[in-house]
């Protein structure tokens with residue numbers, strides 16, 4: 001079993017040390033491990049050009065057209081059976097580089113979209129290289145370690161939730177996570193025996209999942225905090241309607257807020273839980289959303305499409321853009 005570690009922090013600093021502890025735990029549990037120091041790599045932001053989707057639509061694989069270090073990381077992520085990610089909190093959430101990677105990797109490898117496409121190709125009699133890269137469809141488990149300097153948890157409030165953005169579109173099932181804040185008072189993670197042991201345990205926990213089908217592990221959770229949402233185990237809740245009908249912002253599922261004295265919990269029905277976007281059904285709902293949108297778009301284009309060039313003209317002619325001076 002191959003476990004890939006991704007370190008979004010500085011070399012030999014907090015994130016890397018906790019990641020290495022987790023990888024040592026994974027190695028001890030029998031895994032082959034490798035890690036990548038992301039900070040030294042050039043991962044540009046997604047430009048929304050759509051070449052990855054076009055590659056798949058045209059019968060090939062998902063290939064990003066940007067020429068940077070992404071393809072190297074993408075290949076390692078696809079090769080691995082499990083991922084362990086450690087990232088520092090910068091301004092309440094994970095570093096921008098992690099989001100850049102999430103934007104580039106996630107939608108381009110949406111596992112439900114890939115599953116649908118692969119089934120279409122198989123039904124059409126395609127074989128071998130005419131099929132999608134089989135690594136796109138591997139079931140992977142993952143672990144997350146968020147690192148923060150402050151000792152007040154509200155200074156790392158979007159750390160773990162933000163790190164999940166790298167995991168769910170590709171259906172990497174997170175079964176353990178550690179919110180390692182307060183690095184400022186721990187001085188160095190290796191001085192905190194409990195934290196290091198917990199990170200080693202995370203590594204072993206991820207290895208223990210290898211080969212288990214997702215259908216059998218919906219309830220598996222090794223994290224110290226069960227959280228509010230029973231699917232993603234995070235604690236954030238969206239009060240969208242100003243009523244007790246609330247949402248998990250990560251899973252996109254609805255629940256009912258229940259207040260009992262000073263205690264608050266949210267009840268999510270089994271049906272709602274199964275439609276979390278962290279699960280196949282929830283991501284599939286999004287694919288259906290595209291299907292629903294298509295005829296709506298077509299109707300508007302048929303009715304008003306001819307007006308578009310005229311309406312767009314004044315936006316095209318609009319000035320006021322502050323441009324970068326040309327380099328000498």
Ligand SMILES: Cc1cc2nc3c(=O)[nH]c(=O)nc-3n(C[C@H](O)[C@H](O)[C@H](O)COP(=O)(O)O)c2cc1C
Pocket residue numbers: 008009010013014015016087088089090091092093147148149150151155156181182183
């Ligand atoms: C630009 C920047 C923003 C940061 N913002 C936060 C923050 O919002 N909350 C927090 O707890 N720590 C914050 N930190 C502290 C880092 O999370 C902390 O130093 C961490 O150990 C860095 O990870 P590394 O040691 O693996 O490089 C910030 C650090 C930097 C450089």
